Each structure stands twice: as C-alpha cells, then as structure tokens.
Amino acid sequence: MKNMGGGDLKSFVQVHPDSHFPIQNLPFGVFKPQSSSSSSNPRPAVAIGDFVLDLSVISSAGLFNGPLLTNSDCFNQPNLNKLLSMGRPAWREARDTIQNLLSSTEPTLRDNAILKKEALVPMDKVQMLLPTAIGDYTDFFSSMHHAKNCGTIFRGPENPIPANWFHLPIAYHGRASSIVISGTDIVRPRGQAYPSGSNSPPYFGPSLKLDFELEMGAVVGPGNELGNPIDVNEAADHIFGLVLMNDWSARDIQAWEYVPLGPFLGKSFGTTISPWIVTLEALEHFSCDAPEQIPQPLPYLAEKISKNYDISLEVRIKPAGQEESHVVTRSNLKHLYWTLSQQVAHHTINGCNLRPGDLLGTGTISGPDPESMGCLLELTWNGQKQLCLGGTERKFLEDGDEVIFTGCCKGNGYNVGFGTCSGKIHPSTKLT
Structure with missing residues (x-):
C-alpha cells in the first residue's frame, strides 16, 4: 500500500499543525x-x-x-x-x-x-x-535579482549583469571540508582586504564585512560516470533532495581576492546546512513554473518542463546580547533563474562526474523586492545604510550575532519544512 496523499493523510504520531515534519514530508x-x-x-x-x-x-x-x-x-x-x-x-x-x-x-x-x-x-x-559524506561542493550564482543587485553595487546600473550570465549557470568550486551542520559556531575569518576608495596598501586582520547568504543546496544522488554528462531532462533523478544553506561570506576579503579567479578565502571558512534533506517527492506538490529565460538557452540546457519549487524562505538575526531575533529578509526558491536541473546538466556537460552526497548550492536567493534581498551586501547596499534590529543597528555581522534560516512550503492543512539552519559568529582566533 502506498500513501502519497495530501492533507488528508494522518500519522499515528501526534504532529503539531505548525510542525515542519508531518507525514507528508518525511525528510x-x-x-x-x-x-x-x-x-x-x-x-x-x-x-x-x-x-x-x-x-x-x-x-x-x-x-x-x-x-x-x-x-x-x-x-x-x-x-x-x-x-x-x-x-x-x-x-x-x-x-x-x-x-x-x-x-x-x-x-x-x-x-x-x-x-x-x-x-x-x-x-x-x-x-x-551532517547527513552525507560530502566529497565535492559547488556553489552556483542562479538568482537574477541577486546578480543584478551585486553588479549594480560594484559596477554601476548600466550593465550590472555580464552577458554570459544569461547563457549559462555560473558557479565556483567550494570547500567541502568546512561544511558544517546547523548550530555549529562560525569563527570570524582573517585575511587580506583593501580599503575602499583608498590608495593605501592592503591590510590583514579579521573580516570587517562578514555576511550571510540565503541559499539552498541540492544533494546529489547516483551522479554520473566521468565523461558521461547528465541530460537536463533526466537531471531530477540525480537530485535526492534539498537543504537550507548559509554560504557565509567575508565581503572585504572576497572583494580583494576574487579577481581574476573568483572566491577563495572569503568563502572557504564555513558553510552551514540544515540537518534534514527534504526529498523532491515531498516537494513535488509545490512545484511551479520557472521564470522565462531570454535568450532561450542552448539545447543542452533546454528543458521540456522547466520548474522551480515554491519554498518560502526567511532569515532572522539575533544580535549579540539580545533575547529576540528579527526578520531581515523573506524570499522564495521560485525566484531562481537557472533551475536545479539546469545546474546539474551544466555541471556535467564537460564530462565532470558528480558523486553521491555532493552538494550543489543555488547561490544567494534574492527576490524582486527590497524586503527579499538574500544577504547583507544587498540589504545594506554594501554598508551604505543600516538595518535596525530592535534598537541595534547593523551593516554587517558582529561577533555574537546568530543568523537563523527557515524554509517551508504551505500545503492544505500541513507544512513541508526544513527546520532551521543557524550559526553564531565567534571572534576571530588570535595568531600565535
């Protein structure tokens, strides 16, 4: 007997109506x-x-x-x-x-x-x-709103998004060894940075622009053999499910180092994921049309059915010394321009092999409104304005701040949720 029903399906285990983990979920x-x-x-x-x-x-x-x-x-x-x-x-x-x-x-x-x-x-x-042994971790850059905001901040509003962005899902190879489970403390990283608008030499020290990035991560299933790409219309069969993911970022370190080869120490110090993997089967009831892609993607990225998932996402910050947390953004996975299947297909088109347990980050998930920006870089416009958190102001994260992600789909009388993905910032370690 198979039970794949909706809200009428009940468990003998008592589940609170607001729980993220009813029988319809089973992460x-x-x-x-x-x-x-x-x-x-x-x-x-x-x-x-x-x-x-x-x-x-x-x-x-x-x-x-x-x-x-x-x-x-x-x-x-x-x-x-x-x-x-x-x-x-x-x-x-x-x-x-x-x-x-x-x-x-x-x-x-x-x-x-x-x-x-x-x-x-x-x-x-x-x-x-950690639910899987993560051999490799790739982080994509798949939100058009995030790409536009970041490009405007650093390059101006004339041409904020590079032309290639609309032709392929851009990504970088991340550091799997520093992926940690929700609740793990994050130590403020040290590194080189460059004073903005200054002719001074670069300086070394704890990051002054520590940020969160609201993302989700796709957990790879069977994967593919080296040299054999995954067809975009079969890519969903290689995704077991999704987790919440915080791609912590040191924006000052990142800005100084990323030209010409991309992120390194500004990203590799920590990535936090939620402990529960919500399967694509549980999310199927919440699939939705993906945004129209113009120009049309090349044939290897053209899906017969192009879909995202309607997953409401929220970020709260609990400032150091405060008892309450404060909502700083609300976004949704449905805003992704490049779909999960397109990310998998592009990742393997050159013959690269994905393996069970690999993690593919979506990139920061920002929506079209100011309230849906997915990181402090956008929310404070690179520190040009402040967020008010219950009487405390923030441009970037301070020591003792805790960042809490939640994600949930709303069904008919039930939720399919991810629980929380949280981490607290600890002071940078001293060099001996």
Missing part, C-alpha cells in the same frame, strides 16, 4: 542518540513531528522491500551516501514504506509497543549530524 537525516543506553553510532532517520524514526530499527525488523531488501545495510551506515547511490526506485520504496508504517491506519508499528519505543526517538534526545 532524511543522520542522528546519534544522546542516551548512554542506546548505541551511539550515527545512523539514518526521518523526521516525524517531534521524533526521529530510526531507520536501522525499521530495516532490522525486515519492513523494507524491493531494492532495500537486498541492500538492508544502507540504514546501518554513518551517512546516507549508500542510499543516495541506489537511485530513485530505492528512494521511492523507502519513502512509501515509511509513510505507510507511520500512517494512522497501519498497525505494524502503531500497535507494536516494543518496536515503536525502539524506533521513535524524541528529537530532544538526539544529536543531528
């Missing part, structure tokens, strides 16, 4: 129990309400079928990479089985007190970990 992650009486090995789970469902327990009970029956150890791994490598048939089998087991009408788990107690662990009793 995947990796957790470690905090209890000393349980095995402390990291293992996969899905979120349901205020609980995580331990998939190693479900697998050990022999409740999966199809491709997961012959690969039963994929839920006894410290990450989701083996599941990702198995492709969409296995992902659908996992989701369908889990959704059925958690439904209010299915007794297998609901009426087995011992199995239920072992499988359902309260979220406040677990530690969430």
Whole structure:
C-alpha cells in the first residue's frame, strides 16, 4: 500500500499543525542518540513531528522491500551516501514504506509497543549530524535579482549583469571540508582586504564585512560516470533532495581576492546546512513554473518542463546580547533563474562526474523586492545604510550575532519544512 496523499493523510504520531515534519514530508537525516543506553553510532532517520524514526530499527525488523531488501545495510551506515547511490526506485520504496508504517491506519508499528519505543526517538534526545559524506561542493550564482543587485553595487546600473550570465549557470568550486551542520559556531575569518576608495596598501586582520547568504543546496544522488554528462531532462533523478544553506561570506576579503579567479578565502571558512534533506517527492506538490529565460538557452540546457519549487524562505538575526531575533529578509526558491536541473546538466556537460552526497548550492536567493534581498551586501547596499534590529543597528555581522534560516512550503492543512539552519559568529582566533 502506498500513501502519497495530501492533507488528508494522518500519522499515528501526534504532529503539531505548525510542525515542519508531518507525514507528508518525511525528510532524511543522520542522528546519534544522546542516551548512554542506546548505541551511539550515527545512523539514518526521518523526521516525524517531534521524533526521529530510526531507520536501522525499521530495516532490522525486515519492513523494507524491493531494492532495500537486498541492500538492508544502507540504514546501518554513518551517512546516507549508500542510499543516495541506489537511485530513485530505492528512494521511492523507502519513502512509501515509511509513510505507510507511520500512517494512522497501519498497525505494524502503531500497535507494536516494543518496536515503536525502539524506533521513535524524541528529537530532544538526539544529536543531528551532517547527513552525507560530502566529497565535492559547488556553489552556483542562479538568482537574477541577486546578480543584478551585486553588479549594480560594484559596477554601476548600466550593465550590472555580464552577458554570459544569461547563457549559462555560473558557479565556483567550494570547500567541502568546512561544511558544517546547523548550530555549529562560525569563527570570524582573517585575511587580506583593501580599503575602499583608498590608495593605501592592503591590510590583514579579521573580516570587517562578514555576511550571510540565503541559499539552498541540492544533494546529489547516483551522479554520473566521468565523461558521461547528465541530460537536463533526466537531471531530477540525480537530485535526492534539498537543504537550507548559509554560504557565509567575508565581503572585504572576497572583494580583494576574487579577481581574476573568483572566491577563495572569503568563502572557504564555513558553510552551514540544515540537518534534514527534504526529498523532491515531498516537494513535488509545490512545484511551479520557472521564470522565462531570454535568450532561450542552448539545447543542452533546454528543458521540456522547466520548474522551480515554491519554498518560502526567511532569515532572522539575533544580535549579540539580545533575547529576540528579527526578520531581515523573506524570499522564495521560485525566484531562481537557472533551475536545479539546469545546474546539474551544466555541471556535467564537460564530462565532470558528480558523486553521491555532493552538494550543489543555488547561490544567494534574492527576490524582486527590497524586503527579499538574500544577504547583507544587498540589504545594506554594501554598508551604505543600516538595518535596525530592535534598537541595534547593523551593516554587517558582529561577533555574537546568530543568523537563523527557515524554509517551508504551505500545503492544505500541513507544512513541508526544513527546520532551521543557524550559526553564531565567534571572534576571530588570535595568531600565535
């Protein structure tokens, strides 16, 4: 029996109406129990309400079928990479089985007190970990509004977006080793920067223009063999799901170093992702038309159906010393100019191989309105104006500030959400 319904589908697990994790969602992650009486090995789970469902327990009970029956150890791994490598048939089998087991009408788990107690662990009793082993990380630049704003700030309003931007999804290769899970502190980076409008030499020290970037990240599934590109109309089968992503940026370091080869130390000090991967199956109800692309893309980027996802995104900042956080922007993934499938197709068109667990950032997601700008560089127009945060003013992030992302799709009586993606800024370390 397959349960892929909408708001009428209910779980025997009580889920608050405002929860991001109803039975319609079932995002995947990796957790470690905090209890000393349980095995402390990291293992996969899905979120349901205020609980995580331990998939190693479900697998050990022999409740999966199809491709997961012959690969039963994929839920006894410290990450989701083996599941990702198995492709969409296995992902659908996992989701369908889990959704059925958690439904209010299915007794297998609901009426087995011992199995239920072992499988359902309260979220406040677990530690969430990075869900995948990330071998490579690429960050795109796919929001036209962000590209236009940044170009206007640095080059003026005459020709803010380079001509090539409208022909291909631009990206840079990021640093996978510094990707961290939500809740991890971010240390203010040090580096070289150049005084704006000055003839002085570059200086070295802690970044004075530390910024967040509101992004989402696509988690790669099976990937492709070296030399074999992924067709744009088959690219969705290589995307397991999405996470919230904060591409922290030191704007002063970035501005001095990025010519001519692009971002380096201004980006590589930290990238934060949310712990739960929301699958494309869960997001399918929220797909929407992508923006019209002019000029038409080259054939290898031309999709039969070009779509984005209607995911409302919000950024809050909790200033150092304050108890409350303040909304600084609201945006939406639907504003992306280049779609997720086009990003995958372009990434592989030269034969580059993607591997299970690789992360592809969307780039900063800005909307058409001032209230939907996706970073402080835009919101303060590179420090020319201030944001008021409950009596505290900010141009860029100060030590002790906490940045909190949330993302959610609104269904008929339920949410499909991502939880939070947060990080707090700690002072720069002193050189010995």
